[in-house]
Amino acid sequence: xxxxxxxxxxxxxxxxxxxxxxxxxxxxxxxxxxxxxxxxxxxxxxxxxxxxxxxxxxxxxxxxxxxxxxxxxxxxxxxxxxxxxxxxxxxxxxxxxxxxxxxxxxxxxxxxxxxxxxxxxxxxxxxxxxxxxxxxxxxxxxxxxxxxxxxxxxxxxxxxxxxxxxxxxxxxxxxxxxxxxxxxxxxxxxxxxxxxxxxxxxxxxxxxxxxxxxxxxxxxxxxxxxxxxxxxxxxxx
Amino acid sequence: xxxxxxxxxxxxxxxxxxxxxxxxxxxxxxxxxxxxxxxxxxxxxxxxxxxxxxxxxxxxxxxxxxxxxxxxxxxxxxxxxxxxxxxxxxxxxxxxxxxxxxxxxxxxxxxxxxxxxxxxxxxxxxxxxxxxxxxxxxxxxxxxxxxxxxxxxxxxxxxxxxxxxxxxxxxxxxxxxxxxxxxxxxxxxxxxxxxxxxxx
Numbered sequence: 001x002x003x004x005x006x007x008x009x010x011x012x013x014x015x016x017x018x019x020x021x022x023x024x025x026x027x028x029x030x031x032x033x034x035x036x037x038x039x040x041x042x043x044x045x046x047x048x049x050x051x052x053x054x055x056x057x058x059x060x061x062x063x064x065x066x067x068x069x070x071x072x073x074x075x076x077x078x079x080x081x082x083x084x085x086x087x088x089x090x091x092x093x094x095x096x097x098x099x100x101x102x103x104x105x106x107x108x109x110x111x112x113x114x115x116x117x118x119x120x121x122x123x124x125x126x127x128x129x130x131x132x133x134x135x136x137x138x139x140x141x142x143x144x145x146x147x148x149x150x151x152x153x154x155x156x157x158x159x160x161x162x163x164x165x166x167x168x169x170x171x172x173x174x175x176x177x178x179x180x181x182x183x184x185x186x187x188x189x190x191x192x193x194x195x196x197x198x199x200x201x202x203x204x205x206x207x208x209x210x211x212x213x214x215x216x217x218x219x220x221x222x223x224x225x226x227x228x229x230x231x232x233x234x235x236x237x
Numbered sequence: 238x239x240x241x242x243x244x245x246x247x248x249x250x251x252x253x254x255x256x257x258x259x260x261x262x263x264x265x266x267x268x269x270x271x272x273x274x275x276x277x278x279x280x281x282x283x284x285x286x287x288x289x290x291x292x293x294x295x296x297x298x299x300x301x302x303x304x305x306x307x308x309x310x311x312x313x314x315x316x317x318x319x320x321x322x323x324x325x326x327x328x329x330x331x332x333x334x335x336x337x338x339x340x341x342x343x344x345x346x347x348x349x350x351x352x353x354x355x356x357x358x359x360x361x362x363x364x365x366x367x368x369x370x371x372x373x374x375x376x377x378x379x380x381x382x383x384x385x386x387x388x389x390x391x392x393x394x395x396x397x398x399x400x401x402x403x404x405x406x407x408x409x410x411x412x413x414x415x416x417x418x419x420x421x422x423x424x425x426x427x428x429x430x431x432x433x434x435x436x437x
Contacts, residue, residue, distance in 0.1 A: 149369070156362050160352045163362070166344075173344050174369055176337055177377035184383055215380060222372060230365050233285050 007092040011100035016107065018077060025073045026111055029066040033116045036062045041123050055124030056186035060179060062116055063109065064146060068168050070108040071150035074101050075158040084158065088235065098151060098231040102224070105147040113139055126190045134209065138185045141216040145178045146171075148224040156234055178219045181212035188212070259320075261402060263313040265410035266306045270338060273303030273414060274371055277345070281367035284360055290429065293360035296367055297349060298421035302414050304342040311339050330381035337377045341370040 019025055037058050044054040078084040087097055117139075120126065128135060150171050157164045187193045188209045280296035283289070314335060315325050326332060348366055352359040 152365070152369075156365065160354045160358045160362060163348060163351045166348055166351060169344055170348065170366065173337070173340050174373055176340075177373060177380040180333075180380045180383050212383065215383075219376060219380075222376070223369070226369060226372060230285075230368065234361060234365055 004093065004096060007090070007096045008100045008103070011087070011097060012103050015074065015077075015100070015104040019104075019108070025070050025108060029069050029108065029112045030115055032069060033062040033066045033112060034119060036065060037116065037120050037123060044124075050192075051124040052126060052190060052192045053187070055120055055126045056190050056192060057183055058124070059117065059120050059186060060142070060183055062120075063113065063142065064172065064175070064179075065168070066112055066116075067105070067109050067143070067146045067150060068171060070112075071105050071147065071154040071171075072157065072164070072167055074105055074108075074151065075154045079158060094232040094235050095228055097235070098155070098228050101155070102147050102151045105151055106143055109143045109147060110139075113143070128189065129191055131189050134185075134189045137213060138182065138189060138216070141213065141220055142178070142182045144220045145182075145216065145223060146175060148220060148227050149174050152227040152231055152234070155231065159234070174223075178216060181215040185209055185212040185216070259313045259316050261406050263310065263317055264403060265407040266309040266313065267335070268407055269410045269414045270303050270306035270310050270342075271374070272411070273299045273306060273418070274338070274342075274374060276418065277303065277367045278371040281364035281371075284364045285368075288357065290356065290360065291426075293364065294422050294425045294429070295418070296363065297425060298418045300342060300345050300349070300367070301421055302417045304339075304346055305417075306410075306414065307335070307339040307342050311335055328384055330378070330384060333381040333384070334374070334378045338374060341373060345370060 040054055040058040040061070041051070044051050075084070078087060088094070117135075121128070150167075153167055153170050157167050184193070276299035277296045280292045280299060284292035284296065314332065318327070318332070319325050345363065345366055349359065349363050352362055
């Protein structure tokens with residue numbers, strides 16, 4: 001077990017060091033994210049749609065596409081000098097590679113969010129009403145889902161490069177169920193849906209903050225576990 | 238059987254207004270589209286466990302039949318929805334689930350047709366997608382419940398002929414799908430053989 005975590009840590013640190021030296025991924029993610037936010041902010045102004053509603057949705061759009069960018073890079077760097085074979089030949093379980101890459105992608109997305117969330121809050125004039133813990137919870141659960149699915153499929157793209165253009169539609173279609181509660185929870189954090197209205201109407205579930213978070217926990221648990229298990233089967237040569 | 242069920246539905250099992258009769262095509266295709274997904278799942282797991290190309294061929298055939306059924310499901314659903322609620326589409330839980338089902342199938346087929354390279358690689362990537370896509374179906378069914386529902390919980394079929402026509406319809410479409418999957422499997426197997434022979 002100790003060996004397992006040591007090898008996760010080794011791959012994780014390697015990728016972080018590579019990114020710190022090259023500084024390729026994070027700046028691209030931030031520029032893409034800011035562009036998305038900027039376009040949506042302008043559009044919401046032009047169409048005079050309430051910025052409180054568009055803002056939280058803009059956050060998820062930015063996370064999804066910038067996350068994809070990071071995930072695709074995370075295995076593309078291994079392609080140079082056939083580093084992937086080196087990784088595979090290392091005396092570690094293949095699941096270790098998945099977990100380490102997942103952690104790297106998570107950290108990248110978190111760094112990206114630390115910058116983009118304030119940008120969105122300022123440009124859309126969002127008020128958090130002191131719900132920082134809720135916001136961090138939603139962000140972390142969302143990140144785990146996005147990276148869990150994205151890491152597996154970006155590894156597969158490296159095996160067969162011909163479908164790299166399809167990575168976004170594959171990951172988006174799989175993540176679609178999570179986006180409904182995630183957007184709902186984000187809207188509640190920023191007060192776009194008032195607390196007393198949440199769960200009212202003919203919803204089968206009480207669509208409140210707690211159940212949305214519960215759903216995301218379940219989604220992450222199922223997909224990260226399955227992707228982790230399948231990763232070994234995909235990568236084997 | 239398909240003809241008999243259509244005849245029974247239209248002659249004996251008429252539901253008013255007339256557009257609602259499309260339910261006789263809607264329910265069977267929804268059940269069979271889901272069953273095709275189960276076939277894709279089983280075949281995908283089978284392929285990943287054994288690496289035998291037969292499993293991959295079955296998954297491919299079932300996905301194609303499933304796509305057609307999911308298209309029928311969504312189109313008939315849209316017509317029904319227009320007759321019932323006056324809108325072609327609305328984001329209600331079941332409509333979202335059915336829509337995602339269609340998207341998953343279409344992405345699966347696009348994925349399958351766009352992977353170049355060794356055959357085993359294509360099969361493996363598709364099998365992984367098939368398994369994960371299947372897990373997505375219950376997930377979207379639950380998550381769509383966060384949105385208010387307009388869909389009728391259960392369509393009631395009052396008379397005997399109506400029920401019988403529906404069950405015959407379900408049976409007929411199931412058999413039809415199975416035959417199509419079988420035929421498509423055969424075609425793909427021959428195609429594979431041909432490719433192998435022309436390569437060697």
